[in-house]
Amino acid sequence: xxxxELEKRMKAGEMGKAKQVCLRVQLKLGEAFGASRFVPxxxxxxxxxxxxxxxxxxxxxxxxxxxxxxxxxxxxxxxxGRDISRWREFRVPEAFSKRCSELEEAYLELGxxxxxxxxxxxxxxxxxxxEQVAFAESNAxxxxxxxxxxxxxxxxxxxxxxxxITGRVPYFGMHLEVNRTxxxxxxxxxxxPYSFSDxxxxxxxxxxxxxxxxxxxxLIEGINSGVVREQLKNFSAAVAASGGVGLYHIKGVTxxxxxxxxxxxxxxxxxxxxxxxxxxxxxxRELKSVESGKLDLVxxxxxxxxxxxxxxLNELLYNREISPGVEFWVQTNxxxxxxxxEMGILSRLLSAGIKISTDTCMFNWPMDNWDFERVVTxxxxxxxxxxxxxxxxxxxxxxxxxxxxxxxxxxxx
Amino acid sequence: MIDKRFDSNYLVSGESNGELxxxxxxxxxxxxxxxxxxxxxxxxxxxxGENVSGRVLAFPEGIGSSTASxxxxxxVRNSTHPLGIINVKPDPIIVTxxxxxxxxxxxxxxxxxxxxxxxxxxxGCKNVxxxxxxxxxxxxxxxx
Numbered sequence: 001x002x003x004x005e006l007e008k009r010m011k012a013g014e015m016g017k018a019k020q021v022c023l024r025v026q027l028k029l030g031e032a033f034g035a036s037r038f039v040p041x042x043x044x045x046x047x048x049x050x051x052x053x054x055x056x057x058x059x060x061x062x063x064x065x066x067x068x069x070x071x072x073x074x075x076x077x078x079x080x081g082r083d084i085s086r087w088r089e090f091r092v093p094e095a096f097s098k099r100c101s102e103l104e105e106a107y108l109e110l111g112x113x114x115x116x117x118x119x120x121x122x123x124x125x126x127x128x129x130x131e132q133v134a135f136a137e138s139n140a141x142x143x144x145x146x147x148x149x150x151x152x153x154x155x156x157x158x159x160x161x162x163x164x165i166t167g168r169v170p171y172f173g174m175h176l177e178v179n180r181t182x183x184x185x186x187x188x189x190x191x192x193p194y195s196f197s198d199x200x201x202x203x204x205x206x207x208x209x210x211x212x213x214x215x216x217x218x219l220i221e222g223i224n225s226g227v228v229r230e231q232l233k234n235f236s237a238a239v240a241a242s243g244g245v246g247l248y249h250i251k252g253v254t255x256x257x258x259x260x261x262x263x264x265x266x267x268x269x270x271x272x273x274x275x276x277x278x279x280x281x282x283x284x285r286e287l288k289s290v291e292s293g294k295l296d297l298v299x300x301x302x303x304x305x306x307x308x309x310x311x312x313l314n315e316l317l318y319n320r321e322i323s324p325g326v327e328f329w330v331q332t333n334x335x336x337x338x339x340x341x342e343m344g345i346l347s348r349l350l351s352a353g354i355k356i357s358t359d360t361c362m363f364n365w366p367m368d369n370w371d372f373e374r375v376v377t378x379x380x381x382x383x384x385x386x387x388x389x390x391x392x393x394x395x396x397x398x399x400x401x402x403x404x405x406x407x408x409x410x411x412x413x
Numbered sequence: 414m415i416d417k418r419f420d421s422n423y424l425v426s427g428e429s430n431g432e433l434x435x436x437x438x439x440x441x442x443x444x445x446x447x448x449x450x451x452x453x454x455x456x457x458x459x460x461x462g463e464n465v466s467g468r469v470l471a472f473p474e475g476i477g478s479s480t481a482s483x484x485x486x487x488x489v490r491n492s493t494h495p496l497g498i499i500n501v502k503p504d505p506i507i508v509t510x511x512x513x514x515x516x517x518x519x520x521x522x523x524x525x526x527x528x529x530x531x532x533x534x535x536x537g538c539k540n541v542x543x544x545x546x547x548x549x550x551x552x553x554x555x556x557x
Contacts, residue, residue, distance in 0.1 A: 157483045157509075
């Protein structure tokens, strides 16, 4: 890789040991993936803490802090392993909570913006089309690449920390325009019984596209306009979880679509697939493992719930209460929490029996102090990971059905 | 024993030798693998219940969460890590984990890619040797 003057100095250690170590990791990766040089980034988003991060993540963060590291660009943070103010209420083990705070403090020492959310693209931190960034969090990577048209690679956690410290990334993969063209054409047809106004449609579509693509870049046709951000958020989470998709194009929706020639190429290469309502129903059945019985938990907010989603939930819960014995958790970030508090929605939801967390995700902390068996969710990403991660039976349902189950306290098989 | 030699591309350097653990299905280190024990915990995987420690792990590609790099790093911290990783499709997430392991813990986990056709030939081999200085992967098969 060709280094500019600044990078040569960084490599030689003239800009401090922290930058030297981080650049070294980036150089080796860049060379392994054929990057000819570095490209500067304008912002970054750091992965947070979870129970599988264990000591390694803290070791690395502390090493960088110890070497005098500082972040070169505005840098937001992904969920940590606890709701920082309410971790006791969510029965996060105390020792684990302490470990989370070690990583949180290390990030703050480096100069991070403490958003603790998996939807850093929902407000001021949002990149614009064409911005070169280094993001962790698979749903956020898919979202900023596809819906915004910013440019990040699908980095492994901690590489984005290195990037934020050096202020640059190896110029490879999806940072280059030429690597962002689709390799697979997917036609969405006849989606009955779902409709484009259903959020769950986008969970299932994302899930199905991920299964078809693996890590290929799809071009998706047949989705009407009128798609809203929340649907693309859910699509991004599902497609990145079921496959390894870091970038997708939806004709008429996402900004990065090129010309009609692309469509012709797929027909010629044979990489054309279709998705129908029957395919989606089949996937939906795969994501339903809850049998009839007492409902233990409703989980919403994977990715973090937005204020408009809270408004919809509030409508559905009007004059209704969660059945005692059912936990109903909604995951969000501090910004949305503040807004719904101002709107008066927060107090209504809390009095209906809902628990709202900020800063975290249920996948991030050990569930030793809870005994959940049957969980329903409106998130395909959650339904996909939960059975293995949490040892629970999980069913993906539309929001209305989640609320209905919570109010009756029962699951139908 | 007969040896099969494959030209290969080393993404992360190193040398190791061990029993082969092979699968045709992609692996997600986050979600499918427990770095405390080294076990594959994904009930959907044909390697469910197998332990990767001390073995060379071959799978076509990595999928899923970006946390996979740190899970791999954690397994190095716990000494439950595979001795090496063989893929078809290069995965920057897996490479990141291995590079960080070198930097943080001074442990080598070589990561290498093979052509798809050669990767398939690994199936059924007992032992695998990785050596980045030679740029090749050597697999031993019991002679029938």
